[in-house]
Amino acid sequence: MRRKTSVTKRAGETADGDNRRPLLTYIKGILASLNPTDRLIADCVLADPEKVLTSSIAQLKDASGASVGAIVAFCRRVGTAGFAEFKIALARDLAQSGLPGGQLENGSQLEKVFQVHAQSLIETVQVNPPAQFERIVQLIGKSRRVELFSIGQSYPVAYTAYCNFLLLGLQASAHFDSHMQLIAASQLEKGDVAIGISLSGTTRETVECLQVAKSKGAATICLTNAIKSPITEHSDYCLYATPSEIKYFQAPLASRVTQLALIDALFVSLALKHKSRTATKLQQSGEALLKRRLE
Known part of the structure; x- marks a missing residue:
């Protein structure tokens, strides 16, 4: 508390x-x-x-x-x-x-969208205190198991995080089915980390999974674009991705780039903190994947 x-x-x-x-x-x-x-x-x-x-x-x-x-x-x-x-x-x-958004009045649609993303990335850095981010990195790095919860537009972000954590040798999973996510949440315990990803912070299934995980003793982290949303009430730590200025196609524009950037930042920080383990795991993965390359 x-x-x-x-x-x-x-x-x-x-x-x-x-x-x-x-x-x-x-x-x-x-x-x-x-x-x-x-x-x-x-x-x-x-x-x-x-x-x-x-x-x-x-x-x-x-x-x-x-x-x-x-x-x-x-x-x-x-x-x-x-x-x-x-x-x-x-x-x-x-x-x-x-x-x-002041630079969005002129230019092509390509330029406008990229300007919005650039501004959102800058704001995402500003809205996440470095000390808070560092605590989250340490928590994930020391965890016994990492479970990711997300559905809809945010699920690809959760799956990307799962793939990155797996490359680092972390025990992680990201179930697609919401029922399986709830089962996984109920099996977490102290020493585990639950990460919920939701653009609005109000996705019922994701919020419920974090609530269950917290009740089982797991540490909870949320990644959301909405400060003071319901998901933050069940999170020990919060990562915020800032929303987009563009109103149409809001979900992909507001969440994907900034959320994925935060996941990349977590991946790099964890990799640097555990260099020897990371090097070994990446080498093993690379050797295995090399066999899948076409000659």
């Missing part, structure tokens, strides 16, 4: 508490968890952050349709003391990263 509390606190630390976690990125990450009034304010801020920066609280009230009290409460909810401090954090955010 102590670990979960610390994770929640870090998630609430935005530009004021952690300069690696930009304010606008954080707001985008918690959109799905906001109530209707907060969502009005958040949408107004994300639509034109520069305008909000030069607006009074009364002007933001008129633009968003929310009350002054609701705006102050929203500012506190995202980690700032009030509207004045919120604007300071917003100014710092814009100065450091520029307007999100």
Whole structure:
């Protein structure tokens, strides 16, 4: 329980508490968890952050349709003391990263999509504190067994993680069937690690598997694009992949590139921490696969 509390606190630390976690990125990450009034304010801020920066609280009230009290409460909810401090954090955010999506007005569709992915990768690095990532690497490296849970669009990410962990010699599995995933979760115990991957953080089957794994004593980790989503409530540690600016085809664009980048980062970090074991396993795998090559 102590670990979960610390994770929640870090998630609430935005530009004021952690300069690696930009304010606008954080707001985008918690959109799905906001109530209707907060969502009005958040949408107004994300639509034109520069305008909000030069607006009074009364002007933001008129633009968003929310009350002054609701705006102050929203500012506190995202980690700032009030509207004045919120604007300071917003100014710092814009100065450091520029307007999100600002380069998408011109250029081909190819350029637009790649620009979105590039920005999402940058934000993903910023939204995951290095110390938190290092703790996750250590936890997986010392685990007895790693079980991955995911369905739908996120399952290929889980399968990729399973393949990478297998190359490193870790005992890992990623069942495709949701019933088999639940059975696997029920058989975990202390010393095992359960990893749930969900774009929305609300996928019932994945959240349920983490909940069961946690009740059995396994350490739980989630990889999601939604901060403060239900999956984070059952996770000891969280990895966040930032959502895409593009609304159409949202699931593939928002999750695949940033989630896979985090999986690659885990793979490289684990490989470097266990160099001798990794070299041996990769050599064994390479020799076996070489026999499958066409002459």
